[in-house]
Amino acid sequence: MSGILIIAEQRRGELRPISLELVSAAQGLRRAGEEVGIAIVNLAPENFVKALSVAGVDEIVTVKVASAEFDPDTFESAVGELITQRKPEVVLVAHSVDSFGYAAALAARHGFGFATDVFQIARDAGDLVATRAGYGQKVNVEVDFPGKSVVLLAIRGNVFKAPDQPGSPRVTSFEAPPAQSRATGREFIELSAGDDVDMTAAEFILTVGRGIGEEAKVAQFRELADALGATLGCSRPIADAGWLPKSRQVGQSGKTASACKLYIAMGVSGAIQHLAGMKHVSTIVAVNSDAEASIFGVAKYGIVGDVFEIADELRRLF
């Protein structure tokens, strides 16, 4: 049992950036003489060889399957067979919607050591130790995998920085056994049709969260955002309740505030899925009545106070 195997992710023909973050995550675990391999499971896996040729990768394994997009049965079967034959010590996948769909099943079926949403990996006297968060991100939890010869870890995104240097790994192919798929993928649907706002282009965003309490309060913050010249955004519960369109949702399943430079979060507690869409912004100001809210962990400036009072006072100044 040796070596590190990464399972890359693609969607609609594009490599997902988190695939390369996994390459960096692997480097800290690599022991002398140990190799890092990255497998791409796809109908046309050879299309991804160029994008996967980065520093830190020794081998790219192309795994040809019948499905062009993620399919749980196909992935479980192909990745399971690959691990069984190669016996890596550690397998890294992304903590993503696709891996939610097969990694736990794979680990359960084969009895691999298993942990998800891992943001730190280390070795302690030969034992692999993974760190994840618990109790709504309030504590860190170190887990280990006694007696497991293969450990499968799902790694949190935006923690490890993808390598920026190219590499020249060797390319091999793996013959995956044909899988019996019990689901049929159909079309992809873009969620954000119908609203003209582009959260990914906004430089100044004012976001409201559950802390605003009721739908009637949305108007006050819309008016404030207009007065400030900010784009109004929201966290998931606000969009789920239909108070603002889904296209204004910032976070993992919504939009990433890619171009944002100033982000004011009002009444947003800071669930990890929300942080994924905005924690990179250089100036984050959090306004929340709960001094313990997670949002204060990523904000540059914090205001502990009543969001409505702050909003009223701020409105007077513009």
Added chain:
Amino acid sequence: MKILVAVKQVAALDEDFAIRDDGRDIDPDFLIRDLNEWDDFSLEEAVKIKEASAQPVEVVALSVGSDEVDESLRKCLAKGADRALRVWDTAIEDSDSIAIARVLAAVAKREAPDMLFAGVQSSDQSFASTGIATAAFLGWPHAAVVSNLEYAPGAKLALLRRELEGGLLHEVEIQCPAVLTIQLGINTPRYASLRSIKQAAAKPIEVLSLADVGLSAADVGVAGSLSRVRRMYVPDKGRAQLIEGDAAHQAARLAEIIREFKGAAA
């Protein structure tokens, strides 16, 4: 027809809390318990399907835990579940999500539902793996992060949408019975009426032992898990620079930050 809904009673930390003496978990005295937010949506989805169905459908809520979990199961009964099941044995303590999934699968084999729902993840430990591991133990088709579902009880196929990252959905047709993990926002969970809360209080909760579901102590706990907690600790967090003073003062400083940004952007 039957839909089994696996639910979890989650725990949030009280304002003050202490780590247990063995350093591996929180002292339970400092935990505030509630039904997992995701499970409110999966239960609602099952109840909605039942209400829309021409044929009789039974919605069964299932949880693993000690008698304190009954509170959450009663909530499920009040919101439309017909029956509630709970599995417990002290050997289940220290189980990870995979060992819990083994228990859920054992109950599902006994109950033989037409569909099994679970939440995408729990709000406390956020493994996002229990439902899909349950499917593996059952050998059933499965789909994760379902944000839209068209399913008639007893149908051989269901049409669903998986909610992917970045505002994208993927439409999938899946064979049934299946395990689906349900995402927030798939529906609007109802509030329980006072009357239904009263009725739920009188309904029995069926309690099963490991032996009842055909498992032994070796299938659960650390022995039946794929990971083991070594240590739990409070991390040193990056901390925002707090703007102090009254609301007028705080807002004035915020206005300055906004004007600095606008000056730099201009």
